[in-house]
Amino acid sequence: DGGITQSPKYLFRKEGQNVTLSCEQNLNHDAMYWYRQDPGQGLRLIYYSQIVNDFQKGDIAEGYSVSREKKESFPLTVTSAQKNPTAFYLCASSMEQGQSEKLFFGSGTQLSVL
Amino acid sequence: LAKTTQPISMDSYEGQEVNITCSHNNIATNDYITWYQQFPSQGPRFIIQGYKTKVTNEVASLFIPADRKSSTLSLPRVSLSDTAVYYCPKGSGAGSYQLTFGKGTKLSVIP
Numbered sequence: 247d248g249g250i251t252q253s254p255k256y257l258f259r260k261e262g263q264n265v266t267l268s269c270e271q272n273l274n275h276d277a278m279y280w281y282r283q284d285p286g287q288g289l290r291l292i293y294y295s296q297i298v299n300d301f302q303k304g305d306i307a308e309g310y311s312v313s314r315e316k317k318e319s320f321p322l323t324v325t326s327a328q329k330n331p332t333a334f335y336l337c338a339s340s341m342e343q344g345q346s347e348k349l350f351f352g353s354g355t356q357l358s359v360l
Numbered sequence: 361l362a363k364t365t366q367p368i369s370m371d372s373y374e375g376q377e378v379n380i381t382c383s384h385n386n387i388a389t390n391d392y393i394t395w396y397q398q399f400p401s402q403g404p405r406f407i408i409q410g411y412k413t414k415v416t417n418e419v420a421s422l423f424i425p426a427d428r429k430s431s432t433l434s435l436p437r438v439s440l441s442d443t444a445v446y447y448c449p450k451g452s453g454a455g456s457y458q459l460t461f462g463k464g465t466k467l468s469v470i471p
Contacts, residue, residue, distance in 0.1 A: 352403050
C-alpha cells in the first residue's frame with residue numbers, strides 16, 4: 247500500500263539530547279512537510295521541502311533540523327536547543343507545490359521529555 | 361499569517377446533516393479551499409476540495425459562494441464515527457505552498 251510511514255510512534259527525549267523522527271513515503275511525491283501539533287491546537291509548519299537536497303523553514307523552525315537526501319525520506323531532528331519539544335509531530339507529502347495540492351499525512355510521532 | 365475562521369466546536373445527533381462554515385476573508389485568487397478531518401492521535405485526512413460553487417464526493421459536499429470568502433462543509437447523516445476535528449486551512453497564495461491550520465472545529469456526534 248502506498249502511504250507515509252512515521253516512526254517511532256512514541257519517543258522519549260532526555261534533557262540535552264537530540265532525537266530524530268523518521269518519515270518515509272512511497273507515493274513518489276516531490277514535496278514533504280513537518281508539522282507540530284500541541285494539545286487542542288492546530289498544526290504549525292516546521293520545515294518543508296519541495297525537492298531533494300532543498301528545504302525551507304516554516305513558522306517554527308528554531309530548534310529543529312531536517313535533511314532531504316532522498317525523495318522518499320525527510321527526517322526531522324529535534325535538537326537540544328528546542329526547549330519545549332513535547333508535542334505530536336506530523337509528516338506530510340504532496341505531489342508538487344501548488345495551490346490545489348492535497349496533503350497526505352502520516353500517523354504521527356508523540357515526543358515526550360523525560 | 362492570518363488564519364481562516366471556523367467554530368471551535370459543534371454537537372450533532374446521529375443521522376442529522378451537519379454544516380460547518382469557514383471564513384476565508386483573505387483567500388488568494390489562486391488558492392483552492394480544502395477540508396481535512398482528524399481523529400485523535402492520527403494525522404489529518406483529506407476530505408474534499410473545491411475552487412468555487414459546489415463539489416460533492418462520497419463523503420461530503422462543499423459549498424463555496426461566488427465571492428469565495430467562505431465555504432461550508434456539509435456532512436450528510438452523521439454517525440458516531442464522524443466525531444473528529446475538521447480543518448479548513450489557509451493557503452499561502454502564489455508561490456510556495458504552505459498551509460496554515462487553525463484549531464479546527466471539533467464535531468461531537470451524540471447517539
